[in-house]
Amino acid sequence: MAETAYWEAIRRAHDEEMANDSMVIAMGEDIGVVGGTYKATSGLYDKYGPQRIIDTPISENSYTGIGIGASMAGMRPVIEIMSINFALLALDTLINAAAKIRYMSGGQLQCPIVMRTPGGTAHQLAAQHSARLARMFMSTSGLRVVTPRSPMDAYGMLKSAIRSNDPVIIIEHEQMYNLKEDIPDEEFFRPLEGAEIVREGTDITLIGYNFSVHLCLEAAKRLEADGISAEVVDLRVLKPIDRETIRTSVEKTHRVVVAEEDEAPVGVGSEIITGIIEDCFFALDSQPVRIHAADVPVPYNAKLEKAAIPSADDVYHGALKALGKI
Structure with a gap:
């Protein structure tokens, strides 16, 4: 067991899944050289390179769409959107493509994409960086929506989400990234269903x-x-x-x-x-x-x-x- 912060648990899950499967990539703003706004991808750019840890422009709809297309072609992208407010810009691709493609293709296509994003009210980030939009994704058929409350869940649910063939929305919380908990040293997974x-x-x-x-x-x-x-x-x-x-x-x-x-x-x-x-x-x-x-x-x-x-x-x-x- 090791005491692990929420952000460290996410980073560990990223690292293990990228080492396990070369089809796993990550895309988002400042996730590469900087290591992510909340450090959740720190060090991974140096380890896996710019082909797999992809720094994107400020263009949520574009890089989310690219990730969805890549997932249909066999990749397993993890899309990080810096704030859930900005996910509004990617709704067209998430709701009209990711959530529906398996059904509309009669099961011929899958969309194993993960979108990670922090939501909720932190400390004086104002209205445009403090949205709570879980209900919006929750109301969309074809998506899985999970909300890990602890480092244990943050680690295990991200690993399960990356291996899932469904599009998964992972909603974190900006006040929890420094929350710490002892988690096992050995690999484990947490289910994407069940209270x-x-x-x-x-x-x-x-x-x-x-x-x-x-x-x-x-x-x-x-x-x-x-x-x-x-x-x-x-x-x-x-x-x-x-x-x-x-x-x-x-x-x-x-x-x-x-x-x-x-x-x-x-x-x-x-x-x-x-x-x-x-x-x-x-x-x-x-x-x-x-x-x-x-x-x-x-x-x-x-x-x-x-x-x-x-x-x-x-x-x-x-x-x-x-x-x-x-």
Whole structure:
């Protein structure tokens, strides 16, 4: 076991998969000589050269399209988009090509491409660098969407994504790149399906994904001090959603809070609560509670930014509301 930062886990997965398969390449802005904005490809340019670690111009739609075409021809590209906001420029190729080509070709063509991108609110990066767009990819048939919350998942899910024959969107979070965790020295893989119960509990279910899982875990500790046992579910994968794990947990605890950093309208939380109502409505002892960001562009001002996004305190009070204590 070795203590590994989130960014180091991503870099290790890149390195191992490139060493394992010469068809694996990486493309993106500043990923080569500079080593990536968050160091996730540092050192790989010197090791594998400019033919496999490809620095691109600021042209997300173009190099994503090139990567998709290369994947259809047998390559396994990993596309890094510096901020999920910039992925908007690549939507045509991702949604109209990558997500649909297997279906439209009757299975004759595959598109084994991975798009990695950080999203979420970091520290005063302002509205154009703080988007939460998971719901957009989640609503697109033909894509897999995963959101690793830890170095263990960041490593294992990237390795699985590179070897998958499906197009996979990996949404990271800018506040997690320096998060550290002991991970095994030997190679391992993490599944691209299935939620995970990261804390057992009996009184209430707290559901999160990506960075909001950490808010749920912090809130669960506060609830424990109050004598309340909270179960925490990490969705891990937003497409396909593991509705069975959610149902089983809610049927055990009978109360649920869904926490996300996204805005509320047509969000991931809305979909999760809809699934709960459809699958286990009569198991609920109180209405589901949704914790989310304010429906405003993320402010640059530090105090306004903090006020616009949810906190562990918000999750804690949401749980008390679901329990009828406030």
